[in-house]
Amino acid sequence: MSGLVLELQTAPWREHLQRTLVRYPGLVPVAKGNGYGFGLARLADETNRLGLVTLAVGTVFEVEKVRAGGFTGDIVVLTPWRPGNPLADALLTDSHVITTVSRLDDLTAISMQAPHARVLIEVLTSMRRHGIAPGQCKDAAAIMTPEGWSIHLPLEPGRLDEARELSLTAVDAHAAPVWLSHLSADEYRTLNAELPVDTRMRVGTKLWLGAPETRRITAEVQDIHAVHRGMAIGYHQRKPLRDGWLVVVAGGTAHGIGLEAPKSPKTLKHRLRILAKAPGEAAGLPLSPFTIGGKKRFFAEPPHMQASLLFLPGAHPGVRVGDRATVTARMTTTSFDELIEV
Numbered sequence: 001m002s003g004l005v006l007e008l009q010t011a012p013w014r015e016h017l018q019r020t021l022v023r024y025p026g027l028v029p030v031a032k033g034n035g036y037g038f039g040l041a042r043l044a045d046e047t048n049r050l051g052l053v054t055l056a057v058g059t060v061f062e063v064e065k066v067r068a069g070g071f072t073g074d075i076v077v078l079t080p081w082r083p084g085n086p087l088a089d090a091l092l093t094d095s096h097v098i099t100t101v102s103r104l105d106d107l108t109a110i111s112m113q114a115p116h117a118r119v120l121i122e123v124l125t126s127m128r129r130h131g132i133a134p135g136q137c138k139d140a141a142a143i144m145t146p147e148g149w150s151i152h153l154p155l156e157p158g159r160l161d162e163a164r165e166l167s168l169t170a171v172d173a174h175a176a177p178v179w180l181s182h183l184s185a186d187e188y189r190t191l192n193a194e195l196p197v198d199t200r201m202r203v204g205t206k207l208w209l210g211a212p213e214t215r216r217i218t219a220e221v222q223d224i225h226a227v228h229r230g231m232a233i234g235y236h237q238r239k240p241l242r243d244g245w246l247v248v249v250a251g252g253t254a255h256g257i258g259l260e261a262p263k264s265p266k267t268l269k270h271r272l273r274i275l276a277k278a279p280g281e282a283a284g285l286p287l288s289p290f291t292i293g294g295k296k297r298f299f300a301e302p303p304h305m306q307a308s309l310l311f312l313p314g315a316h317p318g319v320r321v322g323d324r325a326t327v328t329a330r331m332t333t334t335s336f337d338e339l340i341e342v
């Protein structure tokens with residue numbers, strides 16, 4: 001094992017995937033971005049293993065990537081079609097691609113350009129991201145017969161009433177399956193039982209990133225050096241305020257380490273609390289996501305490309321080259337050197 005590694009307990013992870021499929025009948029796995037840390041090809045393969053023949057991707061650019069992973073079923077593109085994208089235009093005539101459309105003008109353009117295109121019409125929700133107004137459902141269905149309606153709710157719970165109302169408006173305009181996102185399993189099953197059409201539930205995070213106990217991120221300790229107070233170290237030649245140890249670990253900006261997505265205030269407060277607990281050690285250094293000897297350690301300087309420098313003050317920390325540090329990193333923004341199945 002070397003570099004920055006995702007260790008995955010494959011068997012229990014797959015049990016979780018199976019349980020999720022049972023909780024969401026009509027499940028459509030979502031594979032997008034970095035493949036939730038596993039890679040798009042891997043998620044395509046897992047979708048095949050689940051026996052599912054429909055998969056959703058974020059963008060037209062991801063269609064080829066899930067096909068490269070061996071997926072041959074129907075692929076729903078979640079980003080709505082817009083004019084002027086040659087790849088999106090080409091996919092309109094691909095019989096295994098379902099295009100999301102979120103404006104009447106785009107629907108009209110597609111109806112002329114590719115009248116047999118398979119489309120989902122997205123209805124605007126309280127997310128206010130994409131979608132036709134609910135009052136436009138009848139007009140939309142008159143322009144092109146949709147294969148289904150798309151309803152993408154905010155992550156906040158308690159959206160069943162909104163989902164129900166929008167679904168009924170859409171189904172009243174044209175009876176076609178409703179494709180939902182971000183309802184709880186209970187809400188989804190309630191709505192599924194009520195509606196006179198089939199429903200599909202698109203799930204990414206709760207599917208792939210559920211069962212967090214089945215994975216662990218670790219980084220190889222690549223070097224360790226004694227350093228003294230006042231000795232210049234690192235790219236930026238900063239001088240530590242105490243004697244201690246410089247520990248070089250795998251994982252840097254090239255992996256997405258040290259480039260965190262904006263945090264919610266709650267998490268920020270939590271981080272400040274961690275810093276407040278270790279004031280002497282911090283000495284203005286940023287807390288790193290690497291744990292060594294049971295403690296989160298501080299960066300000696302901001303990480304650079306493939307490795308990070310950590311400063312551990314005091315006595316020898318007892319780590320050796322080849323040991324592994326555990327890392328907390330966001331799966332959706334981290335790229336790993338290796339995925340190791342344990």
Ligand SMILES: *Cc1c(COP(=O)(O)O)cnc(C)c1O
Pocket residue numbers: 030032078152180181182202203204205206
């Ligand atoms: C990304 C996306 C999803 C999946 O989101 P998760 O929060 O990862 O489950 C579902 N629906 C739509 C429309 C999306 O864009």
